[in-house]
Amino acid sequence: MNTGFRSQVVPEYRLLTENQIQEFHRAALEVNEKIGARINSEEGVELLKQHGCTVTEGNMVLIPNYLVEECLASAPSRIDIYNRKGEEAMHLEGRNIYFGLGTDLINSYDVYTGEMRPSLLKDAANASRVTDYCSHIDFVSSYALPHDVPTNTAYVESVKTMFENTVKPIFSTAAGLEDLKFIVEMAETVVGGADELRVKPCLIHYSEPTGPLVHSYGAVRKLFYCADKGLPITYAPGDLLGGSAPVTLAGGIVQALAEVQAGIVLHQLRRKGAPIISGWAVVPMDMRTCTLSYGAPEFRLTNSAYSDIFHWYGIPMWSTVGSDAHVFDEQASMEHAFTTLMAALDGANLIHDVGYMGQGLIGNPAMVVMCNEIISYVKRLMRGFEMNREMMAIEEIRKVGAGGTHLAEEYTMKYFKQELWDPALSNRDDIAVWKQKGSCTYSHKVVHKTMEILETHRPEELPGDVKDKLGAIAERADKELAGIHFVA
Amino acid sequence: MSDLYRDLSDAVTAGNTETTKKLVNQALAERTGAQTVLERGLLPGMHVVGERFRSGEMFVPEVLFAARAMRAGMEILRPLLTETGGEATGTVVIGTVQGDHHSIGKNLVAMMLEGAGYRVVDLGIDVTPQTFVQAVSEHKPDIVAMSALLTTTMLRMAETVNALKDAGMRDCVKIMAGGAPVTDEFVKNIGGDGYASNAGAAVDKAKELLGR
Numbered sequence: 054m055n056t057g058f059r060s061q062v063v064p065e066y067r068l069l070t071e072n073q074i075q076e077f078h079r080a081a082l083e084v085n086e087k088i089g090a091r092i093n094s095e096e097g098v099e100l101l102k103q104h105g106c107t108v109t110e111g112n113m114v115l116i117p118n119y120l121v122e123e124c125l126a127s128a129p130s131r132i133d134i135y136n137r138k139g140e141e142a143m144h145l146e147g148r149n150i151y152f153g154l155g156t157d158l159i160n161s162y163d164v165y166t167g168e169m170r171p172s173l174l175k176d177a178a179n180a181s182r183v184t185d186y187c188s189h190i191d192f193v194s195s196y197a198l199p200h201d202v203p204t205n206t207a208y209v210e211s212v213k214t215m216f217e218n219t220v221k222p223i224f225s226t227a228a229g230l231e232d233l234k235f236i237v238e239m240a241e242t243v244v245g246g247a248d249e250l251r252v253k254p255c256l257i258h259y260s261e262p263t264g265p266l267v268h269s270y271g272a273v274r275k276l277f278y279c280a281d282k283g284l285p286i287t288y289a290p291g292d293l294l295g296g297s298a299p300v301t302l303a304g305g306i307v308q309a310l311a312e313v314q315a316g317i318v319l320h321q322l323r324r325k326g327a328p329i330i331s332g333w334a335v336v337p338m339d340m341r342t343c344t345l346s347y348g349a350p351e352f353r354l355t356n357s358a359y360s361d362i363f364h365w366y367g368i369p370m371w372s373t374v375g376s377d378a379h380v381f382d383e384q385a386s387m388e389h390a391f392t393t394l395m396a397a398l399d400g401a402n403l404i405h406d407v408g409y410m411g412q413g414l415i416g417n418p419a420m421v422v423m424c425n426e427i428i429s430y431v432k433r434l435m436r437g438f439e440m441n442r443e444m445m446a447i448e449e450i451r452k453v454g455a456g457g458t459h460l461a462e463e464y465t466m467k468y469f470k471q472e473l474w475d476p477a478l479s480n481r482d483d484i485a486v487w488k489q490k491g492s493c494t495y496s497h498k499v500v501h502k503t504m505e506i507l508e509t510h511r512p513e514e515l516p517g518d519v520k521d522k523l524g525a526i527a528e529r530a531d532k533e534l535a536g537i538h539f540v541a
Numbered sequence: 542m543s544d545l546y547r548d549l550s551d552a553v554t555a556g557n558t559e560t561t562k563k564l565v566n567q568a569l570a571e572r573t574g575a576q577t578v579l580e581r582g583l584l585p586g587m588h589v590v591g592e593r594f595r596s597g598e599m600f601v602p603e604v605l606f607a608a609r610a611m612r613a614g615m616e617i618l619r620p621l622l623t624e625t626g627g628e629a630t631g632t633v634v635i636g637t638v639q640g641d642h643h644s645i646g647k648n649l650v651a652m653m654l655e656g657a658g659y660r661v662v663d664l665g666i667d668v669t670p671q672t673f674v675q676a677v678s679e680h681k682p683d684i685v686a687m688s689a690l691l692t693t694t695m696l697r698m699a700e701t702v703n704a705l706k707d708a709g710m711r712d713c714v715k716i717m718a719g720g721a722p723v724t725d726e727f728v729k730n731i732g733g734d735g736y737a738s739n740a741g742a743a744v745d746k747a748k749e750l751l752g753r
């Protein structure tokens with residue numbers, strides 16, 4: 054990039070050429086026009102019919118190309134997300150990258166005992182507090198599915214806990230529209246009303262179609278509800294290569310893109326311009342074990358593909374990092390490093406599942422702390438460096454001269470902090486000092502840092518009256534949701 | 542003749558349906574009994590598959606192809622076997638419980654059971670307790686298998702067991718359950734009979750429960 058007198062050198066990566074992007078786009082259009090999408094919602098089907106779609110057998114709705122393209126155009130190209138206090142937190146647009154946790158982990162490690170057990174509400178609280186502390190993590194998610202609260206209020210209780218333990222924006226699922234309404238009410242209460250939440254959303258709802266090609270009644274209901282409310286929603290399919298999608302990467306991409314397009318059509322027809330975030334998880338299925346792999350290289354390729362496609366569409370996108378390791382070990386570190394780097398190079402906007410382990414089934418707050426450092430590393434890398442006459446330092450080279458040293462120079466003083474990354478936990482000690490300090494492994498330092506955060510970090514508290522109101526909403530939710538069946 | 546059996550068992554292992562059918566017919570034409578074709582041709586082929594899968598030499602799609610070849614061979618043999626008392630291994634009614642749309646794991650369990658010779662009635666996803674009850678009265682299965690991936694929908698498993706009890710059908714079937722959040726302990730607590738953490742183990746569990 055060269056803008057006259059100033060130039061910034063940054064790492065750049067694209068996977069698809071413009072021609073390849075267009076070919077994927079047309080292939081997905083063909084799927085929607087010729088094969089269609091199964092919409093298991095009468096209201097959804099009606100809306101599509103009104104706009105010129107044809108309904109064939111088994112609720113397969115054929116969507117004409119022009120309608121998809123109109124809806125892609127009306128979907129906003131930028132979405133601003135705020136924190137609990139109404140301060141700007143994320144500009145989801147262009148190649149801006151933001152990182153945050155994932156939702157609903159069934160198992161959690163206790164950092165003190167080192168044991169894995171079913172997740173508890175305190176795991177969500179701990180993850181929120183750690184996130185609040187970690188300066189490179191931009192948004193929070195439950196990171197746990199608490200087993201110590203009534204099942205039907207697990208999501209409501211998790212969101213309440215997140216609001217209590219961090220100011221950062223919340224990315225959350227819900228079991229159905231029934232509990233989502235309580236979650237939204239909480240967010241409205243925190244920011245001071247429904248209009249306030251619409252203008253300054255601090256909550257993003259996370260929902261999904263059901264691959265292959267199905268949009269469930271529940272998913273359509275949530276799409277419509279969020280469109281009506283103006284609440285940002287991520288609608289991203291999770292398709293398994295060779296399971297719920299063709300095994301070829303290109304085939305998986307076409308199917309997922311068709312599913313995303315159909316979702317955007319439903320959402321934008323309901324209310325033009327409502328905020329929607331795209332993306333998908335087209336994940337390989339391990340053909341020996343049939344488990345899915347978060348850490349796999351193919352997952353990175355399909356992520357890169359949609360990043361290029363959605364940048365071309367001008368629609369903000371979500372992305373995924375994570376690991377298949379069941380314990381905080383070298384594999385967990387390796388996979389988080391690769392996936393984080395790739396998501397950043399993709400220029401994906403809302404990058405979730407930071408700290409995810411065990412193929413989407415295990416959490417560990419120490420992983421989050423390690424990821425904070427990985428993200429810090431990657432952000433430094435992505436910032437690149439400035440390159441101009443001053444930064445190329447010819448004067449400085451002349452001044453210090455042959456055989457001199459730069460350490461105590463003004464120039465060094467002026468620029469070292471901006472130029473050189475300062476890791477928080479990675480070892481940079483020499484061997485003797487490292488031994489003096491106890492020959493600690495990296496994971497040992499990370500676990501101790503995590504304990505320190507949990508023991509000392511105090512997130513900014515919610516105002517007392519707001520806290521009470523959230524308590525009252527949770528109580529009401531507990532009564533009204535008890536024993537109901539969520540409609541999926 | 543012994544070469545013919547070896548070729549047949551190799552065809553099954555390689556998942557070659559057409560060759561399997563051809564060789565089964567050829568063996569029968571040579572006046573071999575159906576039981577012998579099964580025991581010396583098809584079963585040894587599947588046995589190799591089982592061993593290779595366990596030792597990590599074979600991948601799941603290859604196992605499913607082998608099972609498909611085996612089934613094609615069985616289709617030819619079955620009418621002849623019934624005369625001599627050969628029976629299908631058992632019938633399984635399977636579904637993902639109400640409110641849950643996760644189908645991949647359930648489908649895999651269904652395919653592996655089919656591969657092992659069970660007749661499988663797949664009720665799909667979002668299956669209510671009533672639908673399970675109806676399917677049991679209609680298909681008279683040996684096993685009811687439930688899948689759930691969501692903590693909220695695990696509760697529907699208990700409701701299904703109770704619905705079967707209320708309908709007086711609980712004791713006619715073995716009940717199996719699985720899915721990521723499901724545990725052995727949970728299945729015991731809701732009054733089920735067997736849990737398995739993956740599709741291969743599900744087949745072993747079915748065999749254990751039925752003794753065949």
Ligand code: B12
Pocket residue numbers: 156157158159198226227228259260261262263264265290291292293297342343344345411412413414541640641642643644645646647649650686687688689690691692693717718719720721722735736737738739740741743
């Ligand atoms: C793919 C996936 C989806 C796909 C499903 C597509 C499809 N057609 O099935 C989509 C995107 C639709 C989806 C949707 C949702 N999902 Co989902 N999903 C997954 C994911 C990533 C993989 C599941 C999978 O297919 N694995 C591969 C198969 C082969 O394995 P399996 O299903 O576990 O099955 C094996 C064993 O469990 C066992 N088994 C399974 N069934 C049975 C039955 C019997 C009888 C036996 C013996 C054994 C057995 O054998 C199988 C084969 O080896 C999991 C994470 C995970 N790792 O499990 C989350 C996960 C299950 N999903 C989750 C959630 C929260 C959701 C949503 C609520 C998200 C949302 N925002 O809306 C929705 C719910 C929709 C609904 N009402 O069902 C959570 C569940 C948490 C919980 N316990 O409540 C998980 C754990 C992810 C997470 N941590 O957030 N999901």
